[in-house]
Amino acid sequence: xxxxxxxxxYLILKVENNLFRFDFKNKKEAFLKxxxxxxxxxxxxHPLLINHNENNLEVFINSKPENAEAFVQDLKNSIDxxxxxxxxxxxxxxxxxxxDYLIFLQNIQKGSGKILxxxxxxxxxxxxxxxxxxxxxxxxxxxxxxxxQLIIINNQFIIVEKFNSV
Numbered sequence: 294x295x296x297x298x299x300x301x302x303y304l305i306l307k308v309e310n311n312l313f314r315f316d317f318k319n320k321k322e323a324f325l326k327x328x329x330x331x332x333x334x335x336x337x338x339h340p341l342l343i344n345h346n347e348n349n350l351e352v353f354i355n356s357k358p359e360n361a362e363a364f365v366q367d368l369k370n371s372i373d374x375x376x377x378x379x380x381x382x383x384x385x386x387x388x389x390x391x392x393d394y395l396i397f398l399q400n401i402q403k404g405s406g407k408i409l410x411x412x413x414x415x416x417x418x419x420x421x422x423x424x425x426x427x428x429x430x431x432x433x434x435x436x437x438x439x440x441x442q443l444i445i446i447n448n449q450f451i452i453v454e455k456f457n458s459v
Contacts, residue, residue: 295330296446303459304444304451306333319454321345321441331447335456337440340379345441345452347412349389350434352419357404358426364401367425371418372411385411404428 298305303316304325322345336342358364372382386397390410400406411419413436423430443452 294333294446296325296328299325308333314459315444316457316459317451317453318457320451321454322452323450325446325449325451329446329449334445336443336445339443339445340375340377341445341450342441342443342452343376343412343414344380346438347414348434348437348439349410350413350416350432350436351390351407352409352411352416352430352432353406354400354404354408355429355431356427358401358428360426361398361402364426364428365398367422368408368419371422372415375412375415375418385409385415 295307296304297307297312301317301320303314306313306315322341338346369382372380372385376382383394386409387393388410390407392400392407396406397408400408408430413434416432419430439454441452441454442456443450444456
């Protein structure tokens with residue numbers, strides 16, 4: 294399988310000298326290169342899709358952990374367990390939250406304030422570990438699923454709401 298052509302609205306793949314075109318409905322994220330060959334994988338469930346399939350919840354800490362460093366490490370591990378290292382755990386702290394890593398650490402140390410914004414399965418996983426640290430967290434937002442699709446070719450990928458073959 295080889296990427297024959299890639300545009301912002303479609304992808305043409307060459308498979309055994311046959312061309313297949315896939316139009317994108319609402320492209321969300323893409324990292325593809327021209328003329329790359331490799332195996333094609335299609336997913337509707339994958340750690341890369343979590344940011345698009347699930348809406349984000351805002352998470353606030355309401356009490357101080359006994360050991361802030363251990364809490365941060367367990368928080369990181371809770372995120373990595375869901376994303377399987379396909380995403381940087383730090384992104385859920387610094388992207389679209391209005392805070393940076395330093396404010397995140399300060400909020401944990403004082404036991405008050407926003408700590409992250411993440412898809413609800415990540416928040417549910419964090420919820421499981423918070424009792425270990427005797428910490429109260431509160432999150433806001435509804436749990437809404439919006440299905441998306443993913444194609445991976447080697448380490449390259451594209452995420453869309455739907456691929457339409459033409």
